[in-house]
Amino acid sequence: MSTHRTPIELVVLDMAGTTVLDDGIVEQAFQRAAERTGVAGRMGWDAALRYVRDTMGQSKIDVFTHLAGGDVAAAERATAQFESAYAEIVAEHGATEIPGAAETIAELRAAGVKVWLTTGFAPVTRDALLDALGWQGLVDGVLSPVDAGRGRPAPDLVLTALMRAGASSVRAVAVLGDTISDVQSGRRAGAGFVAGVLSGAHDRAALETAAPDAILADVTGLAAALVERGLLEAPVSAAAV
Secondary structure, eight states: OOTTSOOOOEEEEESBTTTBOOTTHHHHHHHHHHHHHOTTTTTOHHHHHHHHHHTTTSOHHHHHHHHTTTOHHHHHHHHHHHHHHHHHHHHHHOOOBOTTHHHHHHHHHHTTOEEEEEOSSOHHHHHHHHHHHTOTTTSSEEEOHHHHSSOTTSSHHHHHHHHHHTOSOGGGEEEEESSHHHHHHHHHHTOSEEEEESSSSOOHHHHHTTOOSEEESSGGGHHHHHHHTTSSOOOTGGGGO
């Protein structure tokens, strides 16, 4: 391993779109919340949906506060409806991992790397997803904005994961997500490796605006990318990648 590089000790992974297949669930939940609360009325449906897409990965209360024109009470009602709607959809249809995500997480942890999941969802929705996937115990920890202070694109989620995981420095942290906000959060935290993935909300052109170190097809390419850069000793299965 190159002596001038800081080995990765902690990987911070986004959930929906990065490790968990979204399949339009966020937009469906937003539609239900908008219908129940009228939160899209100020901007109009098309503009509101475009804003939701552009801000994927950010704290939902922040997104709804913008849509509600700064009316915090209305934003809180809309956020509660969004979280309820998301939980309803997961209960109706279940949740599916990005193929290979759980295996990748297990490989990273077997290689001595701690893995934390972060999300813009409230804890109740986050935990419903973990339960639906059977992922309780799969990772070292999970964080929502309420656990850290501010949601993405602020660095708080990454830095909180670093502190709770006991990583030696921000350079020892790798961040992976499917949105501009995910990449911005990792960059602002000073993470040693920040990558976008093409399995979720934002495409390559959008992700490139946030200047990631790499853009990967999906989470399963992370270990190989770290090994290639001398940031991780090859896990057992990475040698064949």
